[in-house]
Amino acid sequence: MTTTRTPSLGRAVRIGLGLALLATIAGISVRAYDYRRVVQWTDAQVTPSVQLIVPEAAHGQQSMTLPGHLDAWISAPIHARVSGYLKSWSRDIGSQVAAGQSLAEIDTPELDQQFEQAKASLARAQANARLAALTDKRWKNLLASNSVSKQEADEKAGEAEVAQANVLGAQAEVDRIAALEAFKHIAAPFAGTLTARNTDIGDLISANGEGSAALFTVSDTTRMRLYVEVPQGYADAIRPDMSVQLDVPDHPGVRFTGHLIGNSGAVNPASGSLLAQFEVDNPKGELLPGAYAEVHLPMAADQHTLTVPATTLIFRAQGPQVAVVGADRRIVLRDVHIAMDLGDRLRIDQGLKPGDRVVNHPSDSLAQGDTVQIARADGDGASRAE
Known part of the structure; x- marks a missing residue:
């Protein structure tokens, strides 16, 4: 008797086809998930991540750091x-x-000999003057008795005057060389x-x-002169009776104070700066002539300016710009005017508004309208994209 297994075989085929279909669907799902992750990762890499800062409004007294140099109050090279x-x-x-x-x-042997010669010439001139004076006196007596002519007596009187003048000239030469001897x-x-x-x-x-x-140089360093080149744009910061603070590299952490003496009253066309001079007391001799100093110049705060780090600035053909992120996370490049350069900070008086979100450390490739993602700093200092 023959047994038929066709139904069992058909059921096995159906189960196998079902499993194959499930494996295919699972593979397609995994590939679709991986594809989405790749797309998301690619989009994240294409969209730049930026750090934002908010401009600070000017307030209170601020300062600008400028280089300066110190000189002795009086310095005399001696030749x-x-x-x-x-x-x-x-x-x-x-x-x-x-x-x-x-x-x-x-040691001046030649000058010493000249001095001796000048003294000898003076002695000779004095002797000639005495002789001429005696001769003049005798001829005047002879003139009184009409023994000589008046012309001859006048000649002897003139010779006496010339001899006296020679004495004065010789004395002046002795005095001149004596003055040189003192040197x-x-x-x-x-x-x-x-x-x-x-x-x-x-x-x-x-x-x-x-x-x-010079053989020697003598300097009076109980007081020092501090010279500071102030850029023309900040020349109005130099005010009568103002004081500045200064640091010198050889005394870290020590602040010295300088008081304004005056300024050049003119802008140097070569450097475009105004030379200001300050007096700095130096009773302990801590400051040295010729030393470099960092001078902190007080500046009045301008309420119409905003302060941003210098790292926000973009230099391109259009001039100085900053990148501002709008509400749609798109970049807006704004032209700005720098009212004051404080080194690591900039005061901007045109192009920014309070509350603007400014990109810090913008990349060179950042362009108008670019979409960005905003990086936020976690507690450990690492940046995370939002």
Whole structure:
């Protein structure tokens, strides 16, 4: 007797087809899910993520940092007035000297000989003057007795006057060389610090040599002069009786105060800046001549300006711009006018409004109308896109 298995075979085929269909549907679903994830990831990569800042309104007293340099209150380079060889020096750099104190001595053999010759010439002129005076007196007595003519007596009187004039000339020459002899001793013109010594024993000294270095330099550093180049746009910040704070690299964390002495009253056409001069007390000698200083210039706040970081600025052919994100997350490029450059911050008086969302660190490829996603900072400081 034959058994028929056709129904069982048909059921197995149907089950197999069902399983295949389910596997196909599952594969298509997985691929569709992966495709959506790829599309979302691609869109996220194409849409740039930006960080936003809100402009700050100006308030209170602000300051602008400018470079400045310090000079001694008085600084005198000392040159030689006589030629010779340096015989000795008694003060070195860093020494405190008093007014009139000797710094060095110059050996001047030629000048010494000229001095002796001038004194000898004076003695000869004085002797000739005495002889001429006696001769004049005798001839006047002879004229009284009509022993000589008046012409001859007048000639002797003239010779006596010439001899006396020669005495005055010889005396002036002696005084001149005596004054030069005093310059053999180099003295400090005022009390201060010896900041330079450019000579040594045995050096040949040339008097008033053009281009020759000063033998010594004496500086009064109890007070300092601070010079600051203020850009023309901020020249109105220089006001009478104003004070500034300054920092120097060799004294970190220490603030010094300078008081305005005056300004140049004109803008330098080469630099476009106004030179301002301040006085800084230096009783402890902490500030050094020629030193660099960072000067904090006080500025009155302008209520019509907004402050943004300098990292928000975009420089293109159109001029300075910033990127603002609208409510639809699209970029709007705005032309701005910089009222004041404070280094790491900018004061903008045109192109921004309070509450604008400004892109910080904009990329070079950012363009008008681009759609962006806004990055927010999490508690750990990492940025997340919204």
